[in-house]
Amino acid sequence: MALIPFDDRDGVIWFDGKLIPWREANVHVICHGLHYGSAVFEGERAYEGQIFKSKEHTARLFKSAELLGMSIPFSQDEINAAKEAVLKANNLVDAYIRPVAWRGSEQMGISAQATKTHVAIACWEWPSYFSPELREKGISLKTSTWHKPAPDTAPCHAKAAGLYMINTLSKHQAEKDGYVDALMLDYRGNPVEATGANLFRIKNGVIRTPKPDCFLNGITRQTVMQLAAELGYSLEEETITMDDLLAADEVFITGTAAEVTAIGKIDQTEYSVGPVTRALRDAYESLVRGKPYKHSAAA
């Protein structure tokens, strides 16, 4: 399927308070966000017309902006309403929603005290991050040579554009080597994430996921942890070493885009898609659509 360029599509985008035609939602090339990476964003999904955890995503957008010293000139309620408006104006019910806030063109240089923070919200149809076949057999991950920065090296709890530089490099390298995504290690050398999703491993029925002390505490991660507790699984928030991961019975990742996706291979080690991953994946798919999910629990 040919990719339709993102600057040449029909529809409308919410831009600094107004809905404007998609192709007119432009910024100037001299823009602080572009030159210095002063931009934060969100990735959200709407299921059957309902934006999942909309308020939580908006709160994180504001937190990310604050961590970068940016002040969003709208209230959280206004951004929540804008997301609903843009979804409706584009006639979408199952969609991906992308709010972004960035420093503008008012000042150019490292110091950006005089810049204004601009906000745009776009949405588009995006059925599944990975194909259904891949999701069924589990995706492959290649360990990246890049390590995620330490908490005193970068604002690692922000969903900030600049932090994705190594993720893009890592994903490109993984794809070049025939893998679907990259496995990211933290500054200590422990596996913590894929390039856009959090990591879980299961051994002898116990689920383990690393503490988010230097990476994004994903909203899906928090949701799945809650689901795991409700479904009666034991879950520990603890360091996972590379050895732990390679010895796991099941591995899966979570994210708004990835949802709950099983891992079928890490480097040379293969995994099967197991019952815990399936139960949590089914429960998550029911929950986001407002359907009952407790029956999904493994016996």
Ligand SMILES: Cc1ncc(COP(=O)(O)O)c(C=O)c1O
């Ligand atoms: C690097 C990274 N980690 C984790 C996540 C998962 O976050 P969430 O579940 O809030 O989408 C994402 C996706 O936003 C991400 O880009």
